[in-house]
Amino acid sequence: MKSDPFKTATATWLESSRMTAQNLNSLVKRLPRWLDSDAPHSDIVITTRVRLARNLADYPFPNAANREQLEEIVQEIYRVLAPSPLLGAAMFLDMQKLGKLERKFLVERRLISPAYAESLKPAMLAVGEDEYLSLMVNEEDHLRIQSIQPGLNVEEAWRLIMHLDDALGEQLDYAFTDQFGYLTACPTNTGTGMRVSLFVHLPALAMLEEIERVIAKLAPSEITVRGFYGEGTEVVGNIFQISNQLTLGRTDDNIIKRMEEVAHKLLSLEADARDRLLNDQLLQLEDRIWRAVGILKYARMISSLEFLNLLSYLRLGMDLGIIKNVNRSLLNELMVVLQPAHLQKTYRDAQEDLSRDVRRVQLVREKIGVLL
Amino acid sequence: MLCQICKKRPAAISYTQVINQKKTQLSLCVKCAEEKGITNPLAGLPEMFGEILAHILGEEPFLEAEAEASGKSARRCPGCNRSFSDFEKTGLLGCDECYQTFEKELAILLRRIHGSNKHIGSRPRPRRAMTTARDLVKLRKELEEAIHKEKFERAAELRDLIRDAEREANHKTPARNRKQAK
Numbered sequence: 001m002k003s004d005p006f007k008t009a010t011a012t013w014l015e016s017s018r019m020t021a022q023n024l025n026s027l028v029k030r031l032p033r034w035l036d037s038d039a040p041h042s043d044i045v046i047t048t049r050v051r052l053a054r055n056l057a058d059y060p061f062p063n064a065a066n067r068e069q070l071e072e073i074v075q076e077i078y079r080v081l082a083p084s085p086l087l088g089a090a091m092f093l094d095m096q097k098l099g100k101l102e103r104k105f106l107v108e109r110r111l112i113s114p115a116y117a118e119s120l121k122p123a124m125l126a127v128g129e130d131e132y133l134s135l136m137v138n139e140e141d142h143l144r145i146q147s148i149q150p151g152l153n154v155e156e157a158w159r160l161i162m163h164l165d166d167a168l169g170e171q172l173d174y175a176f177t178d179q180f181g182y183l184t185a186c187p188t189n190t191g192t193g194m195r196v197s198l199f200v201h202l203p204a205l206a207m208l209e210e211i212e213r214v215i216a217k218l219a220p221s222e223i224t225v226r227g228f229y230g231e232g233t234e235v236v237g238n239i240f241q242i243s244n245q246l247t248l249g250r251t252d253d254n255i256i257k258r259m260e261e262v263a264h265k266l267l268s269l270e271a272d273a274r275d276r277l278l279n280d281q282l283l284q285l286e287d288r289i290w291r292a293v294g295i296l297k298y299a300r301m302i303s304s305l306e307f308l309n310l311l312s313y314l315r316l317g318m319d320l321g322i323i324k325n326v327n328r329s330l331l332n333e334l335m336v337v338l339q340p341a342h343l344q345k346t347y348r349d350a351q352e353d354l355s356r357d358v359r360r361v362q363l364v365r366e367k368i369g370v371l372l
Numbered sequence: 373m374l375c376q377i378c379k380k381r382p383a384a385i386s387y388t389q390v391i392n393q394k395k396t397q398l399s400l401c402v403k404c405a406e407e408k409g410i411t412n413p414l415a416g417l418p419e420m421f422g423e424i425l426a427h428i429l430g431e432e433p434f435l436e437a438e439a440e441a442s443g444k445s446a447r448r449c450p451g452c453n454r455s456f457s458d459f460e461k462t463g464l465l466g467c468d469e470c471y472q473t474f475e476k477e478l479a480i481l482l483r484r485i486h487g488s489n490k491h492i493g494s495r496p497r498p499r500r501a502m503t504t505a506r507d508l509v510k511l512r513k514e515l516e517e518a519i520h521k522e523k524f525e526r527a528a529e530l531r532d533l534i535r536d537a538e539r540e541a542n543h544k545t546p547a548r549n550r551k552q553a554k
Contacts, residue, residue, distance in 0.1 A: 057468055064452040064466035076509055140464070162494075169496035175468035180482065181491025183468040187482055190471075192493040226389045236385060249488020305385065305402060353403075 013078045017094035017124075024093060024102050027109065028345045032148075033130035035336060037328035039151025043319045044270050045263060046199045046239065046332070047148055049110075050157040052165055053184045053193035054143040055175040061185040062121060062138045070122040070138050077137050080171045081126055086164045088129025095123035104341035110148065112136055133160055140185050141193075143168070150332075152263050154196060154256050162252075181248065191248030196259045200266055203238040203316045204273035207281075207288070211240075214269055222246055223262055237308035242266070274320060289317035296364050301357035304340055307364075311335060326368055338363060375401035429460050429481070449473040508537050 034047050055061060059069055103117035111127060116139045123138040136144040147161035175183040181191040205211050215225045226241040242262060244255050277285045292313035315331055317323035338360050343350040350359040373383045376399050383399035446455040451469030456477055459465055471478060482489040511534050518527040
């Protein structure tokens with residue numbers, strides 16, 4: 001039989017999708033570059049993320065498309081993305097080839113959303129070389145493009161995603177009208193389709209119980225604040241996600257400027273709260289921090305939630321010079337690699353809740369034990 | 373309080389979102405939170421924008437939805453065959469054509485959500501490729517069909533078209549972008 005010299009888009013994508021398991025394993029073995037700790041304001045802003053929602057014209061949105069259409073969308077986007085230099089040495093993962101654990105790993109890694117992890121539709125995840133850029137195909141919209149940078153760096157995150165979006169827009173027929181801008185499945189994303197999120201660490205404001213007041217003060221109608229509350233009033237890890245809420249009737253620049261303003265406001269409020277803690281409540285502050293150190297040093301098992309809370313105080317202690325010899329990039333690394341699915345993918349003896357909690361605390365001591 | 377997902381174990385964490393000074397909470401047990409991969413606040417927290425949408429939709433019924441409720445035949449989007457009340461149920465539109473079909477309703481809704489219904493942000497770049505990836509997929513399908521039906525003359529034509537389009541596609545990444553990627 002004569003071989004067909006014209007590989008169809010289908011064939012190329014199918015070929016590439018065979019690499020899915022291998023690609024996932026190489027993700028397990030490496031660390032994302034957005035963990036870098038010398039980024040601007042990385043003492044308070046952990047990461048900056050920009051995401052864009054895009055759809056292809058003429059195809060129904062993923063919630064209304066049939067399997068064949070969803071597969072076509074994957075192929076079309078793969079064909080445009082695969083040769084693009086903007087993702088560097090990119091990886092392409094066929095979501096349908098991934099099990100529950102692998103999907104959980106990708107959520108923890110911030111490459112996919114929890115909703116995407118549950119979806120059984122034909123879908124593709126593209127991951128750029130350093131994990132600064134990634135794309136979910138067939139999430140709520142045909143394309144969700146994401147750009148992550150360490151620290152407060154909206155400009156750089158925006159620069160990278162804009163070039164990728166421009167390049168894609170030159171080859172894909174985006175659903176767009178002059179009146180409404182980029183058309184998205186949910187009207188809360190219509191317009192720019194742009195959501196800027198800052199992940200901020202606000203332990204001093206939390207300790208002083210001023211968070212609620214600060215949130216209320218932050219341009220209430222345009223900013224969304226999200227966090228995880230643990231038992232009581234404590235926010236898990238004292239980490240909050242601050243995002244722009246509105247996407248229509250604003251330019252991309254408006255949104256970026258607004259979020260930068262908000263970030264600087266938060267930076268100064270948290271810095272001020274840290275000063276007040278140092279001046280007025282040093283004993284209570286040191287007590288919290290050294291208790292966290294004590295637990296990390298002697299506990300026999302620690303859950304992922306408890307760990308995030310302890311890590312928060314370790315980080316604060318380091319920022320304030322109370323704990324010496326611990327560096328931020330190591331703490332950032334622990335925050336990623338000690339998550340449940342990360343542990344489970346990396347260590348054979350970490351398959352159960354209990355064994356993971358034991359392994360977690362062992363790893364903490366292996367990595368930073370001598371320094372505590 | 374019980375976990376809102378499994379409704380069995382006690383809730384240990386609650387996921388909170390503040391929009392327009394309105395707080396929305398989702399309380400979960402550790403197990404369910406870990407199952408969902410949302411124990412880490414650094415991972416993408418679920419967007420609960422649906423809540424504001426539902427709130428806005430609940431404020432007053434839209435004409436289209438009213439017409440439907442009173443038994444008049446519902447207008448359906450020719451693109452995805454969905455009606456406006458389908459959208460009200462899920463909070464998701466079915467296709468880009470819905471924006472045209474339900475333009476009036478959406479113009480009102482978008483103004484309520486965003487305080488504006490006119491896009492002023494960036495636009496997509498003009499399409500560079502003469503043949504889009506989409507066209508290529510179509511051409512390749514046609515080629516397969518032609519071969520299958522043993523229409524070899526047409527197949528040869530299609531093959532040339534595809535070859536040209538592919539050559540074009542491989543050369544169209546602009547130099548500007550290539551430079552800035554490094």
